[in-house]
Amino acid sequence: xxxxxxxxxxxxxxxxxxxxxxxxxxxxxxxxxxxxxxxxxxxxxxxxxxxxxxxxxxxxxxxxxxxxxxxxxxxxxxxxxxxxxxxxxxxxxxxxxxxxxxxxxxxxxxxxxxxxxxxxxxxxxxxxxxxxxxxxxxxxxxxxxxxxxxxxxxxxxxxxxxxxxxxxxxxxxxxxxxxxxxxxxxxxxxxxxxxxxxxxxxxxxxxxxxxxxxxxxxxxxxxxxxxxxxxxxxxxxxxxxxxxxxxxxxxxxxxxxxxxxxx
Amino acid sequence: xxxxxxxxxxxxxxxxxxxxxxxxxxxxxxxxxxxxxxxxxxxxxxxxxxxxxxxxxxxxxxxxxxxxxxxxxxxxxxxxxxxxxxxxxxxxxxxxxxxxxxxxxxxxxxxxxxxxxxxxxxxxxxxxxxxxxxxxxxxxxxxxxxxxxxxxxxxxxxxxxxxxxxxxxxxxxxxxxxxxxxxxxxxxxxxxxxxxxxxxxxxxxxxxxxxxxxxxxxxxxxxxxxxxxxxxxxxxxxxxxxxxxxxxxxxxxxxxxxxxxxx
Numbered sequence: 067x068x069x070x071x072x073x074x075x076x077x078x079x080x081x082x083x084x085x086x087x088x089x090x091x092x093x094x095x096x097x098x099x100x101x102x103x104x105x106x107x108x109x110x111x112x113x114x115x116x117x118x119x120x121x122x123x124x125x126x127x128x129x130x131x132x133x134x135x136x137x138x139x140x141x142x143x144x145x146x147x148x149x150x151x152x153x154x155x156x157x158x159x160x161x162x163x164x165x166x167x168x169x170x171x172x173x174x175x176x177x178x179x180x181x182x183x184x185x186x187x188x189x190x191x192x193x194x195x196x197x198x199x200x201x202x203x204x205x206x207x208x209x210x211x212x213x214x215x216x217x218x219x220x221x222x223x224x225x226x227x228x229x230x231x232x233x234x235x236x237x238x239x240x241x242x243x244x245x246x247x248x249x250x251x252x253x254x255x256x257x258x259x260x261x262x263x264x265x266x267x268x269x270x271x272x273x274x275x276x277x278x279x280x281x282x283x284x285x286x287x288x289x290x291x292x293x294x295x296x297x298x299x300x301x302x303x304x305x306x307x308x309x310x311x312x313x314x315x316x317x318x319x320x321x322x323x324x325x326x327x328x329x
Numbered sequence: 330x331x332x333x334x335x336x337x338x339x340x341x342x343x344x345x346x347x348x349x350x351x352x353x354x355x356x357x358x359x360x361x362x363x364x365x366x367x368x369x370x371x372x373x374x375x376x377x378x379x380x381x382x383x384x385x386x387x388x389x390x391x392x393x394x395x396x397x398x399x400x401x402x403x404x405x406x407x408x409x410x411x412x413x414x415x416x417x418x419x420x421x422x423x424x425x426x427x428x429x430x431x432x433x434x435x436x437x438x439x440x441x442x443x444x445x446x447x448x449x450x451x452x453x454x455x456x457x458x459x460x461x462x463x464x465x466x467x468x469x470x471x472x473x474x475x476x477x478x479x480x481x482x483x484x485x486x487x488x489x490x491x492x493x494x495x496x497x498x499x500x501x502x503x504x505x506x507x508x509x510x511x512x513x514x515x516x517x518x519x520x521x522x523x524x525x526x527x528x529x530x531x532x533x534x535x536x537x538x539x540x541x542x543x544x545x546x547x548x549x550x551x552x553x554x555x556x557x558x559x560x561x562x563x564x565x566x567x568x569x570x571x572x573x574x575x576x577x578x579x580x581x582x583x584x585x586x587x588x589x590x591x592x
Binding site (some may be wrong): 075231236238239240242243246250273279282283285286287289290292293294300310311314315317318321323324326327329 | 506549553556557580586587592
C-alpha cells in the first residue's frame with residue numbers, strides 16, 4: 067500500500083503565507099519532512115488561490131519538485147489550477163480528481179487525457195453526494211469507468227476513490243463497512259484489477275475524541291482497507307504510528323518473503 | 330469480536346505449581362486479572378497433567394468458576410481430561426477442539442454431543458497438518474461441517490478455527506492471506522453464517538522481533554481478521570494494546586451507533 071502525504075494543503079498558515087509571498091522555503095521544508103516521514107507520493111492541495119491562481123499553482127508544483135522526485139497528485143476542482151499544475155509537473159502526476167458531477171466530467175476529465183496522466187475518480191453521485199448502498203456505489207464505479215474509457219485513456223489509469231465517511235456522521239462506520247465491500251468487489255465488477263485510493267483523515271475529521279483513540283481507529287480501519295485491496299492511502303504522514311501500520315499491513319499482504327527488519 | 334483469554338495455560342510455572350499443590354489462589358488471581366483485562370471467555374489449557382489428570386482438570390475448572398462466570402473453552406486433546414472439564418463446568422463451555430484426525434473425530438467430537446456444547450473444529454487435514462490452498466481449506470471446512478452434523482448437534486454449534494500460521498514460517502504471511510479469504514468465503518461455502526475463532530499468539534510465536542513490532546503485526550492482522558468476519562479471537566489479554574484494538578474493530582464493524590466512549 068502506497069502512502070500519500072496529504073499534508074501539503076493551502077489552508078495551512080505557513081503554506082498560505084508562502085504562496086502569498088512566493089517564498090519557497092516553507093514549502094520545501096514541509097516536502098522534505100513528509101518525504102522523510104515515509105510519503106511515497108505527495109498530494110498538492112492548494113485550496114482556494116484567489117487571483118493568479120494558475121501562477122500560484124505553478125509556483126507550488128515547481129517548488130515541491132525542486133526538493134522531491136516523488137509523484138504528485140494535483141488536487142483541485144478548479145480546471146485552470148489543474149491545468150497549471152499538470153503542465154508544471156515534471157514527475158509523474160495524477161489528476162485528483164473527477165466524479166460524475168457534470169462540471170467535473172466536462173472540465174477536469176479531459177485534462178487527464180490531454181496530459182496523459184492517471185486520474186482519481188470519486189465514488190460520488192452526479193450531485194457530488196456519496197451513495198450509501200453497495201449496489202449504488204458499484205453502479206457509480208461502472209459509470210466512472212465508462213466515462214474514463216471514453217476519454218481514450220487506457221483503463222488502468224483510472225484510480226477509484228471510494229470516499230471514506232467521517233465517523234462523526236451517525237452512520238459513518240456503517241457506510242465504511244460497505245466501503246470495504248466495494249474495495250473487495252471492484253475487480254470483479256469491472257472485470258479487471260483496478261487501482262484504488264482512499265483518504266484516511268476523513269475518518270476522524272471533526273471528532274473531538276482524544277488523539278490516542280483517533281489513531282487507534284485510523285490504524286484499525288487502514289488495516290481493514292489494506293486487506294480489502296486498497297492500493298494507495300492518503301494520510302497525514304506525521305502520524306508516525308499510522309505510517310508504520312500501513313507499512314506493516316503492506317508486508318503482511320505482500321507476495322514477498324516477510325521481513326521483520328522492514329516493518 | 331469476542332476476546333478469549335489464552336493466558337490460563339498449564340505450562341505457566343504458577344499454574345503448574347497450583348495444580349501440583351491443589352492451591353486455588355494463583356488460578357483465582359490469574360482469572361480475576363484476565364477478566365479485568367477484558368476477556369469475555371477463558372480458554373483453559375492445562376497442558377500435560379500426568380496422573381490424576383481428570384481430577385486435576387476438575388480442580389482447575391471449578392477453581393476458575395469460583396471467581397468467574399465467563400464461558401470457558403476446555404482446551405485439551407486428551408478425551409479423559411476433556412470429559413472431566415466439560416463435566417465439571419457449570420457455565421457454558423466450548424470443546425476446544427477437534428479436527429479430521431481420526432483419533433479426535435472418534436474420541437473428542439462425541440463428547441460435544443454428549444455434553445451438548447459448542448465445539449471448535451480446526452482446519453487441519455486428517456494428519457493434523459495445515460492445508461495451504463484456499464480450495465483445500467474450504468474442502469476441509471465442508472468435511473468438518475459434515476462430521477459435526479452427524480453428531481446430531483445443530484450446525485450453528487460448530488466454531489471453525491482456520492489456524493493462524495506463524496510468521497516464523499517462510500510462507501506464514503502468505504498462508505495467513507489465504508486464511509482471510511477462508512474467513513470471507515466460509516458462509517457461502519457452508520451455506521449459512523458460521524462462527525469462527527482464531528488464536529492470535531500463533532502469529533508471532535517463536536519470533537525474536539522486538540515487542541513493539543510483534544504488537545504492531547498482531548494489531549494489523551487482528552483488524553484484518555475482524556473485517557473478514559472473525560467472531561472470536563483468542564489472545565494474551567495482558568497485551569492491552571491488542572485488546573483495545575479488538576474492541577475498536579468491533580465498534581467499527583458493528584451495526585450499532587459508533588460510540589467513541591466505548592473504545
